[in-house]
Amino acid sequence: xxxxxxxxxxxxxxxxxxxxxxxxxxxxxxxxxxxxxxxxxxxxxxxxxxxxxxxxxxxxxxxxxxxxxxxxxxxxxxxxxxxxxxxxxxxxxxxxxxxxxxxxxxxxxxxxxxxxxxxxxxxxxxxxxxxxxxxxxxxxxxxxxxxxxxxxxxxxxxxxxxxxxxxxxxxxxxxxxxxxxxxxxxxxxxxxxxxxxxxxxxxxxxxxxxxxxxxxxxxxxxxxxxxxxxxxxxxxxxxxxxxxxxxxxxxxxxxxxxxxxxxxxxxxxxxxxxxxxxxxxxxxxxxxxxxxxxxxxxxxxxxxxxxxxxxxxxxxx
Amino acid sequence: xxxxxxxxxxxxxxxxxxxxxxxxxxxxxxxxxxxxxxxxxxxxxxxxxxxxxxxxxxxxxxxxxxxxxxxxxxxxxxxxxxxxxxxxxxxxxxxxxxxxxxxxxxxxxxxxxxxxxxxxxxxxxxxxxxxxxxxxxxxxxxxxxxxxxxxxxxxxxxxxxxxxxxxxxxxxxxxxxxxxxxxxxxxxxxxxxxxxxxxxxxxxxxxxxxxxxxxxxxxxxxxxxxxxxxxxxxxxxxxxxxxxxxxxxxxxxxxxxxxxxxxxxxxxxxxxxxxxxxxxxxxxxxxxxxxxxxxxxxxxxxxxxxxxxxxxxxxxxxxxxxxxxxxxxxxxxxxxxxxxxxxxxxxxxxxxxxxxxxxxxxxxxxxxxxxxxxxxxxxxxxxxxxxxxxxxxxxxxxxxxxxxxxxxxxxxxxxxxxxxxxxxxxxxxxxxxxxxxxxxxxxxxxxxxx
Numbered sequence: 212x213x214x215x216x217x218x219x220x221x222x223x224x225x226x227x228x229x230x231x232x233x234x235x236x237x238x239x240x241x242x243x244x245x246x247x248x249x250x251x252x253x254x255x256x257x258x259x260x261x262x263x264x265x266x267x268x269x270x271x272x273x274x275x276x277x278x279x280x281x282x283x284x285x286x287x288x289x290x291x292x293x294x295x296x297x298x299x300x301x302x303x304x305x306x307x308x309x310x311x312x313x314x315x316x317x318x319x320x321x322x323x324x325x326x327x328x329x330x331x332x333x334x335x336x337x338x339x340x341x342x343x344x345x346x347x348x349x350x351x352x353x354x355x356x357x358x359x360x361x362x363x364x365x366x367x368x369x370x371x372x373x374x375x376x377x378x379x380x381x382x383x384x385x386x387x388x389x390x391x392x393x394x395x396x397x398x399x400x401x402x403x404x405x406x407x408x409x410x411x412x413x414x415x416x417x418x419x420x421x422x423x424x425x426x427x428x429x430x431x432x433x434x435x436x437x438x439x440x441x442x443x444x445x446x447x448x449x450x451x452x453x454x455x456x457x458x459x460x461x462x463x464x465x466x467x468x469x470x471x472x473x474x475x476x477x478x479x480x481x482x483x484x485x486x487x488x489x490x491x492x493x494x495x496x497x498x499x500x501x502x503x504x505x506x507x508x509x510x511x512x513x514x515x516x517x518x519x520x521x522x523x524x525x526x527x528x
Numbered sequence: 529x530x531x532x533x534x535x536x537x538x539x540x541x542x543x544x545x546x547x548x549x550x551x552x553x554x555x556x557x558x559x560x561x562x563x564x565x566x567x568x569x570x571x572x573x574x575x576x577x578x579x580x581x582x583x584x585x586x587x588x589x590x591x592x593x594x595x596x597x598x599x600x601x602x603x604x605x606x607x608x609x610x611x612x613x614x615x616x617x618x619x620x621x622x623x624x625x626x627x628x629x630x631x632x633x634x635x636x637x638x639x640x641x642x643x644x645x646x647x648x649x650x651x652x653x654x655x656x657x658x659x660x661x662x663x664x665x666x667x668x669x670x671x672x673x674x675x676x677x678x679x680x681x682x683x684x685x686x687x688x689x690x691x692x693x694x695x696x697x698x699x700x701x702x703x704x705x706x707x708x709x710x711x712x713x714x715x716x717x718x719x720x721x722x723x724x725x726x727x728x729x730x731x732x733x734x735x736x737x738x739x740x741x742x743x744x745x746x747x748x749x750x751x752x753x754x755x756x757x758x759x760x761x762x763x764x765x766x767x768x769x770x771x772x773x774x775x776x777x778x779x780x781x782x783x784x785x786x787x788x789x790x791x792x793x794x795x796x797x798x799x800x801x802x803x804x805x806x807x808x809x810x811x812x813x814x815x816x817x818x819x820x821x822x823x824x825x826x827x828x829x830x831x832x833x834x835x836x837x838x839x840x841x842x843x844x845x846x847x848x849x850x851x852x853x854x855x856x857x858x859x860x861x862x863x864x865x866x867x868x869x870x871x872x873x874x875x876x877x878x879x880x881x882x883x884x885x886x887x888x889x890x891x892x893x894x895x896x897x898x899x900x901x902x903x904x905x906x907x908x909x910x911x912x913x914x915x916x917x918x919x920x921x922x923x924x925x926x927x928x929x930x931x932x933x934x935x936x937x938x939x940x941x942x943x944x945x946x947x948x949x950x951x952x953x954x955x956x957x958x959x960x961x962x963x964x965x966x967x968x969x970x971x972x973x974x975x976x977x978x
Contacts, residue, residue, distance in 0.1 A: 273651070275760040276679075276761070278679075364799075366799035471795070477941045492937060
């Protein structure tokens with residue numbers, strides 16, 4: 212209120228007057244406008260994290276046969292030690308690392324290639340292709356995983372039976388195909404999304420630049436590689452971060468493939484699945500689940516920090 | 529009656545609710561003794577004061593529960609039950625109940641399968657119903673089912689239905705390939721060998737023991753008991769002769785490539801059975817109604833027989849089935865126990881719960897008759913409940929552990945090794961190690977036998 216009324220009075224006499232007034236008024240408005248964000252952020256992010264930290268320091272203990280019930284006891288960092296020494300948890304990071312090494316370059320590479328193709332002078336049915344590629348992204352991940360699980364199941368899959376007819380016998384739910392089948396599910400989910408972003412960035416490139424390149428004798432291929440690609444690298448860096456975060460949060464797809472009988476994918480295959488399993492399907496152990504989740508959050512935070520530092524030169528176009 | 533008063537009086541030290549309950553019990557017992565008027569439940573505990581009004585909440589995923597609760601409320605003006613639908617136990621229902629107990633707003637009554645009940649007991653979340661489940665109150669219940677709700681000598685739930693393993697086999701294909709219905713596992717193996725030799729690509733069964741609940745039921749049928757209580761301690765015995773025999777038998781079939789390489793409870797499995805690539809199902813009575821919906825075209829082609837055994841004697845293992853448990857935090861344990869007894873024994877309740885087709889085998893005699901009368905025998909052509917009767921009475925005692933979900937998750941993961949890699953014995957050893965670790969971490973006393 213105060214800053215508002217002061218700001219309303221023009222003080223032309225001094226040099227600093229209007230600036231100071233505008234600043235004060237700006238601060239007030241900024242606070243009011245940003246308050247909803249901070250309230251929601253505190254309620255939906257900080258409070259749960261605080262509660263998770265609290266949970267992670269306690270455990271349920273019983274005695275004898277356990278009929279007397281459980282009591283909550285302070286265990287310090289025991290839950291963290293338990294999680295970090297559990298081979299199931301540590302190998303879940305290995306799984307997402309391998310997955311990310313395969314999936315991120317593949318998804319980004321394909322997306323860039325298709326976006327450049329769509330942008331090129333030779334593309335036919337540009338809109339139809341864009342829409343067609345984007346539709347799979349609209350299918351929620353759970354549904355997509357269910358559909359793919361069906362297509363991987365040898366007894367019912369038209370794909371597998373077609374392969375069999377060609378004398379190709381593969382067990383898509385076997386160990387060998389754990390990563391390829393999973394990457395395939397996610398590939399179709401993210402391809403359309405990335406292409407839309409890249410295509411929009413490509414459209415934003417001034418026509419004079421590509422025209423100048425053509426005038427200088429550059430072919431389509433060269434224009435794409437030396438002109439267009441460097442100009443959309445900030446978009447690529449952005450989607451790379453999204454994809455890496457997506458890999459860390461991998462959950463529904465491996466869960467459903469595991470249920471469908473994929474041999475290589477266990478119920479604790481990713482860190483998220485590990486936490487989910489500890490809390491809900493294994494032993495209602497919220498302390499362990501909270502510790503696992505916080506460790507993943509810390510890992511993701513450190514990684515994001517490193518990646519954004521590394522990607523800084525990339526993000527400046 | 530005297531016995532129940534005495535036991536309930538002993539509970540009074542626990543608090544005001546106990547006092548109220550036991551006063552109510554005395555009052556009602558006196559009234560009942562004078563007038564001889566029994567309440568509509570017949571077999572229910574009489575610790576409920578008809579002058580008072582009780583409000584209960586009941587959470588369940590079971591079919592027809594809403595209708596059954598409505599019927600209960602109509603028949604009991606002094607008890608009002610509010611029903612809430614939950615996801616099925618393993619799909620989040622148990623987590624929901626367990627979380628609600630922690631938050632202090634759990635239901636008075638909820639359903640727990642036999643496999644889950646000990647976890648709730650060992651978490652101190654369910655009430656000891658021993659004083660309500662007197663021999664008179666439970667005389668109409670299958671003794672094997674009562675055993676399944678007894679832990680450490682106390683009764684923790686009212687058994688509703690109880691699944692007993694039976695063998696479903698394709699009568700038509702058995703005749704076509706000259707197979708005999710096996711009564712021993714040796715014959716089962718001979719059939720498997722004969723079939724796969726005559727027609728590669730056809731199998732007598734799938735992996736079967738990849739489902740830990742089936743593995744446990746088979747071990748139980750052979751005489752194993754992985755968990756037991758002695759004094760103040762749990763005893764684990766995963767390595768007895770019966771378990772080893774079961775593990776070796778199924779491992780042998782897998783090694784000889786006599787089992788269809790498909791995991792149970794998957795789309796692929798259902799497709800293989802529908803296509804006639806798998807000729808028998810080592811399954812359970814309640815699956816009879818699921819066969820009807822899963823394989824409508826196989827009507828009249830199934831035979832149902834007792835589970836094969838190693839010694840040729842009838843045997844079976846508990847596979848599925850649920851109980852009505854009362855929460856320890858409930859302030860109306862007596863009314864809740866009456867509700868649980870009514871829901872598992874009253875004809876109207878069972879009619880509502882089995883409408884739409886169910887081949888459940890109810891532990892209570894009255895309930896069982898209703899279910900049996902309501903079952904459409906057209907699909908099987910015979911009254912398959914005769915076989916169920918024999919199987920249920922041949923059930924071997926079995927106790928599930930207090931960290932069973934964790935143990936079964938480890939078993940599920942390791943048993944995928946049936947497709948190559950780890951063996952059934954490896955999986956059981958991993959399950960045993962996990963059970964010991966989980967229970968010790970929780971602070972329970974654990975001893976390992978064998």
